[in-house]
Amino acid sequence: MGSNSQGRRAPDNPGDLLSEDHSEIKLVPAADREWWSRLNDTAKARFAARHRKKWTDEETRRLIEADPDDEDYYALGAETGRGPGALRARRSQMIHLLRDEYGYLEKAHAYFDDPKLNHKWADIGQVYRVLEELGYFKLAVHEQFERARHLRQPSESWRGDNSFAVEREQRVHAEAVKARLREARASRGRGRDDG
Numbered sequence: 001m002g003s004n005s006q007g008r009r010a011p012d013n014p015g016d017l018l019s020e021d022h023s024e025i026k027l028v029p030a031a032d033r034e035w036w037s038r039l040n041d042t043a044k045a046r047f048a049a050r051h052r053k054k055w056t057d058e059e060t061r062r063l064i065e066a067d068p069d070d071e072d073y074y075a076l077g078a079e080t081g082r083g084p085g086a087l088r089a090r091r092s093q094m095i096h097l098l099r100d101e102y103g104y105l106e107k108a109h110a111y112f113d114d115p116k117l118n119h120k121w122a123d124i125g126q127v128y129r130v131l132e133e134l135g136y137f138k139l140a141v142h143e144q145f146e147r148a149r150h151l152r153q154p155s156e157s158w159r160g161d162n163s164f165a166v167e168r169e170q171r172v173h174a175e176a177v178k179a180r181l182r183e184a185r186a187s188r189g190r191g192r193d194d195g
Contacts, residue, residue: 050081055090055123060130063087064094072152084153091150093127098136098148104128 050059059080066076073084073091080087096104104124111118111125131137136144 055126057130060090060126061134063090064130064134066151068149068151076151088150088153090123090127093124094131095148097128097131098144
């Protein structure tokens with residue numbers, strides 16, 4: 001019968017249990033424990049003050065009227081309390097509506113026809129309504145296209161500060177922990193019934 005490096009004797013048969021380990025417990029220095037504990041931390045993000053709050057018509061109007069030659073998403077985000085990625089997403093809706101791309105006009109009209117059924121297009125409907133109030137659809141097409149541009153951004157492929165992805169990861173992690181707790185509670189309940 002052999003022994004392993006941790007002081008336990010290897011079992012005689014593969015199905016046997018390991019013998020008890022009576023060797024001295026080795027403490028890991030606190031600095032090493034702290035380093036290892038940080039490995040599992042999820043990314044942290046600072047969310048804008050109005051994150052996940054309903055957009056007002058005034059906020060939407062401010063974004064629509066922002067000058068793409070002079071303003072950027074970060075500065076406007078600081079001013080409005082919105083994340084730069086959220087501003088970019090909403091500005092994209094404006095651009096798609098003015099350029100009549102990806103069926104956005106149809107989505108806006110569908111929302112107005114039946115808001116309950118087409119609630120997922122409420123944001124597009126709000127942007128459409130504010131554009132209409134501001135008279136953007138009455139402008140000549142070349143003027144609409146001139147205004148249908150993104151604000152300044154760090155690069156052409158930039159899509160925001162990634163806070164949405166961090167939030168999604170945190171939500172998925174929390175749901176996984178809840179699911180594991182439910183499983184543990186259910187298996188503990190089954191163990192009592194079986195015993």
